[in-house]
Amino acid sequence: MRKSFRYRIYPTPKQEAVLEEQLRLCRLVYNAALEQRIWFWKKRKLTLNYYSQANELPAAKREHPELTLVNSQVLQGVLQRLDQAYQRFFSGAGFPRFKSRDRFRSMTFTQTGYKLLERKLKLARVGEVRIKLSRPVEGEIKTLTLTRNSSGHWYASFSCDLGPNQVPMRPVEAEVGIDLGLLKFLTCSDGSMVPNPRHFRESLARLAERQRKLASKPKRKRTRNREKAKLLVAKAHEKVRNQRSDFHFKLSNYLVRGYDRIVHENLNIRNMSKSASGTLEAPGTQVAQKSGLNKSILDAGWRQFLEILRFKAESAGVEVIGVDPRNTSQICSSCGSLTRKGLREREHRCGCGLEIDRDWNAAKNILRLGQSLG
Numbered sequence: 375m376r377k378s379f380r381y382r383i384y385p386t387p388k389q390e391a392v393l394e395e396q397l398r399l400c401r402l403v404y405n406a407a408l409e410q411r412i413w414f415w416k417k418r419k420l421t422l423n424y425y426s427q428a429n430e431l432p433a434a435k436r437e438h439p440e441l442t443l444v445n446s447q448v449l450q451g452v453l454q455r456l457d458q459a460y461q462r463f464f465s466g467a468g469f470p471r472f473k474s475r476d477r478f479r480s481m482t483f484t485q486t487g488y489k490l491l492e493r494k495l496k497l498a499r500v501g502e503v504r505i506k507l508s509r510p511v512e513g514e515i516k517t518l519t520l521t522r523n524s525s526g527h528w529y530a531s532f533s534c535d536l537g538p539n540q541v542p543m544r545p546v547e548a549e550v551g552i553d554l555g556l557l558k559f560l561t562c563s564d565g566s567m568v569p570n571p572r573h574f575r576e577s578l579a580r581l582a583e584r585q586r587k588l589a590s591k592p593k594r595k596r597t598r599n600r601e602k603a604k605l606l607v608a609k610a611h612e613k614v615r616n617q618r619s620d621f622h623f624k625l626s627n628y629l630v631r632g633y634d635r636i637v638h639e640n641l642n643i644r645n646m647s648k649s650a651s652g653t654l655e656a657p658g659t660q661v662a663q664k665s666g667l668n669k670s671i672l673d674a675g676w677r678q679f680l681e682i683l684r685f686k687a688e689s690a691g692v693e694v695i696g697v698d699p700r701n702t703s704q705i706c707s708s709c710g711s712l713t714r715k716g717l718r719e720r721e722h723r724c725g726c727g728l729e730i731d732r733d734w735n736a737a738k739n740i741l742r743l744g745q746s747l748g
């Protein structure tokens with residue numbers, strides 16, 4: 375099983391200059407290789423493949439000695455990336471594009487050119503860069519990818535082989551159904567609920583505010599103010615992303631510790647946006663759903679959360695079941711009859727006497743569906 379471990383690294387200004395130069399050289403190689411492929415196609419009606427281009431690297435280095443600043447395997451990786459872009463093109467995607475500085479942000483190392491020390495990441499031709507190992511690296515490191523994000527921060531991502539992973543499934547003693555929503559992040563079939571974390575909502579509000587500011591700057595002029603506003607938006611985005619993953623990891627750990635079987639609704643985009651438009655009516659409480667963009671962030675959030683949950687569950691022997699979301703909020707979890715309710719109705723009230731929170735009722739139904747499948 376492969377798993378990635380991502381950490382922020384802190385190059386000194388001098389180290390950063392070398393990294394930037396390496397990234398620039400990789401980008402030049404990418405663009406030159408793309409140009410070469412286009413030329414070959416125009417003149418000879420032939421397509422160069424990865425191997426023919428990789429074979430030319432030694433000669434290219436003799437001609438341009440500055441290329442020796444970049445690890446050979448990294449350069450090969452650049453050509454592989456172009457090859458993959460071509461393969462995607464052949465199977466119907468768009469034609470590979472020349473990369474600007476903003477669109478070329480990462481370099482991938484395979485076996486050589488780096489070494490992970492206790493608090494440093496040793497990089498050939500760069501030196502020992504400070505790394506913040508927020509959690510230990512597990513398994514055998516297969517590749518290292520260095521990325522500069524849009525706020526100018528650098529990250530090291532290790533892809534590791536954890537070996538064959540066969541965790542025996544835990545016997546099902548405790549199980550839970552979870553309903554994902556906008557007003558609360560999730561509601562459990564036992565009636566407990568998890569709100570969206572407050573700091574996350576605040577970051578979302580800040581992001582929305584900065585986006586409004588950026589939108590007010592004239593687009594056609596590349597002014598300093600606009601560039602500054604753009605950077606602030608990128609930083610706010612990053613903050614939201616980081617806080618969200620942190621929240622997802624903690625919540626997944628909590629659920630996996632407490633339950634042997636977890637049942638959730640299969641995400642279905644139409645279903646989600648329908649419930650989103652329904653909760654727009656609850657004013658003021660959730661900054662998140664006020665703009666379409668933030669809604670899409672939430673949507674991506676559910677997806678990411680379920681991915682993390684599945685991953686955590688797999689390595690703990692916990693069963694995760696996805697069920698059909700149809701009617702889970704309409705059916706009565708006590709008597710099984712259909713009780714139509716509008717999107718704004720937050721309570722489930724049924725003739726049988728059951729009166730509970732709408733999402734709690736849905737979570738109970740989700741659990742029952744999972745039990746019938748599990």
Ligand SMILES: [Zn+2]
Pocket residue numbers: 706707708709710711724725726727728
């Ligand atoms: Zn009922």
